[in-house]
Amino acid sequence: MSVQYKTIEVNNINIFYREAGSRSNPTILLLHGFPSSSHMYRNLINELKDEYHIIAPDYPGFGNSDQPSMDSFEYTFDNIALLINDFVEKLNLDKYSIYVHDYGAPVGFRLATRHPERIQAIISQNGNAYEEGLLSAWDPLREYWKNPSEENKSKIRELFSAEFTKFQYVNGTRNPENMNPDAWNMDQFVLDRPGNNDIQLALFYDYQNNLTLYPSWHEFFRTYQPPTLVAWGKNDIFFGPEGALAFQRDIEDSEVHLINTGHFPLEEDLGLSAKLIKEFLGSRLK
Structure with a gap:
């Protein structure tokens, strides 16, 4: 079945999403990170669509x-998690696995704690849930949280530049010349839209509230024990390997793979990532 590109109205907002695969197969909800969109899953969807029902929305x-x-x-x-929860309900997704990357983690884990009965498994690819996963690259953001001055806002706005968007994709990769520039150019197109920088600043400031929820997410992990695959780009400048390994502390059935790449493992290690997902879910979703 080919990938379909759809839009659905949720609470008066048009939400774009990619859908592929038969609804008779297990569903995977792909939740993207910053500064990306469901475009980051364009290749993974093709790898998984024959065996799974795939839904990938844009926030x-x-x-x-x-x-x-x-x-x-x-x-x-x-608010984004509430909207995606309503999106899930509008599509009548009763049970699904969540794949979380970057921002996808705070969105996905809010969905999970709100409706634990829906979550069949978790795939975390650089989707952080532990303080020890936050590296020194977060220091400017921590300063911004303490003091959202214009000076600190200006420092954060540098993270929306084309140079930094590309850097997020190529940093930590083994072969930067193999990275497709369409990925960061697509992201930058959206970042450059009028008003988008202010939206991203608001989300960066709000990210501090995700850290306060970490204990409740850990309690969810311990209580419900969702089978969890952690396939982590170990050279990520934002989220370190300690954040990947920490899942093992709370989830008995957790499988951790540290991949020799950067923040976006799907760009350099698509084949390995898809193989790990298929093997993991294939043995858990029966």
Whole structure:
């Protein structure tokens, strides 16, 4: 079955999503990170669609979804997760696995703690849930959280530049020349839209509230023990390997693979990532 590109209205916001595979197969909800969109899953979807039902939405302000004004939509992770929860319910997804990357983790783990009965498994690819996973690259953000001054905002705005967007993709990779520039150029196109920088600043500031939820996510892990595959780019400048290994502390059936690449493992290690997912879910979702 070919990939379909759809839009559905959720709470008066048009949410774009990619869908592939038969609904008779287990569903995987792919939740993207910053500064990306469901475009980051374009290749993985093709790898998985014959065996799984795939849903990959774009959050508001990202990708091909609407970018409502900050007056009409409060850009927080709570609000995005609530919207994606409503999106899931509108698509009648009763049970699914979540694949979380970067921002996908705070969105996905909110979905999981809200409706634990829906979660069949977790795939975390640089989707952090532990303090020890946060590296020194977060120091400017921690300063911004303490003091959201114009000076600190200016430092954060540098993270929205084309140079830094490319850096996120190529840093830590074995072969930077093999990285497809379409990936960061697509992200940059959205970052450069009028008003998007302010949206991203709001989300960066709100990210501090994700850390306060870590204990509740850990409690969810310990209580419900979702089978969890951690396939982590170990050279990520934001989320270190300690964050990957920490899942083993709370989840008995957790399998951790540290991959020799950067923040976006699917760009350099698509084949390995798809193989790990198929093997892991194939032995758990029976």
